[in-house]
Amino acid sequence: MFWLAERPSIDRPQRGSPQMFRVPFIEKYLSRVRPWHVLTAWLPVAAWLAYVGFRDPGITSLECLGSILLGIFIWTFLEYLLHRFLFHFKFSKDSEVQRDLGFLIHGIHHDYPWDADRLVMPPAIAVVIAVGLWFPFHAAFGPHLFYPVFSGTVLGYLWYDLTHYATHHHVPVTALGKAQRRYHLTHHFASPDRRYGVTTPLWDYVFGTHPAKDEARSSASSAEATHTGSNEAQAT
Numbered sequence: 001m002f003w004l005a006e007r008p009s010i011d012r013p014q015r016g017s018p019q020m021f022r023v024p025f026i027e028k029y030l031s032r033v034r035p036w037h038v039l040t041a042w043l044p045v046a047a048w049l050a051y052v053g054f055r056d057p058g059i060t061s062l063e064c065l066g067s068i069l070l071g072i073f074i075w076t077f078l079e080y081l082l083h084r085f086l087f088h089f090k091f092s093k094d095s096e097v098q099r100d101l102g103f104l105i106h107g108i109h110h111d112y113p114w115d116a117d118r119l120v121m122p123p124a125i126a127v128v129i130a131v132g133l134w135f136p137f138h139a140a141f142g143p144h145l146f147y148p149v150f151s152g153t154v155l156g157y158l159w160y161d162l163t164h165y166a167t168h169h170h171v172p173v174t175a176l177g178k179a180q181r182r183y184h185l186t187h188h189f190a191s192p193d194r195r196y197g198v199t200t201p202l203w204d205y206v207f208g209t210h211p212a213k214d215e216a217r218s219s220a221s222s223a224e225a226t227h228t229g230s231n232e233a234q235a236t
Contacts, residue, residue, distance in 0.1 A: 001100040010111055013188065017115045020108060030124055032117035035165050038158065041123040046154040053148030064148045067141075071152020072159070078133075079160050080203035084196040113188050119168050120161040130154075160199050167198070 003026060005019045021027040053064040091102035103111075109118060133153070138146045166172065167181040180198070187195035194211050197204050204210035 001097050002104055004100055004104065007103070013113050014111060015114055016112060017117050018108075018112060020118075030122055033120050033122050034117065035120055035162055037123065038120050038126075038161050042126070042154055042158055046151045046158070049147045049151035049154065053145075053151060056144055056147065058144040059148075063145070067145045067148035068152035068155070071149040071154075072156040073152075074149070075153045075156025075160065076197070076200050077203060078153070079156070079198060080196050080207070082129075083198070084207075084209065088192070088196070110188065110192065113168060116165075116169050119165040121157075126157070156199075164198050 003021050003023045005022050005027075007018065017032075019027060020031045050064075050068060053059070053067065054061060056064070059067070087106035089102070089105075091098035093099060109115075112118070134150070137150055137153070141149050163180060164184070166177065167184040172178045172181050183195055183201060184198055191211060194209050195201065195204055196209055201210055
């Protein structure tokens with residue numbers, strides 16, 4: 001289904017970058033995305049939305065800045081909802097269509113979490129999400145606040161995608177970066193039904209998907225051991 005290529009059945013995360021689609025154009029241009037693609041596509045959009053907001057005589061510059069920050073905050077909530085309820089939706093294993101859809105949406109990332117070509121969202125998918133949010137946001141915030149709020153939401157999305165790429169593909173040097181990496185890798189290798197936040201654990205605390213302290217410590221140790229062992233195996 002969905003022009004997906006044949007794929008092996010695996011029982012643990014794998015290294016490598018598998019072929020995802022049988023159609024070469026889709027495989028090359030729609031399934032393989034790097035951070036600079038995302039920045040090139042969406043940073044001008046965020047800048048234009050912010051420009052329109054600051055040029056609007058109906059709101060002050062302070063209100064515009066506050067609206068941008070509100071949009072970033074709103075993104076953290078959307079990020080949690082998307083990750084928990086869409087990316088980790090329990091598709092039926094008895095349906096080939098649902099199995100393929102689950103693999104397409106997020107399954108490939110958990111099967112191949114180090115695949116550098118599939119750590120950020122393809123712009124084609126992001127456009128669909130943006131269009132779906134455009135009209136509800138406009139209705140909710142009105143013609144003046146809409147543009148800066150949506151600009152902040154796009155900036156929040158960029159923050160999320162770049163953070164997600166970094167947690168998988170770079171060794172952090174800051175305390176914040178190390179904490180984010182440990183938190184997200186624990187989601188992958190120890191508790192895939194917990195820790196849905198990538199940029200922040202805030203909504204995991206709010207909705208009870210952050211484990212208790214003892215469980216969190218045990219899961220983090222397990223994730224670190226799995227990740228380290230996989231790195232050593234790759235090196236040999």
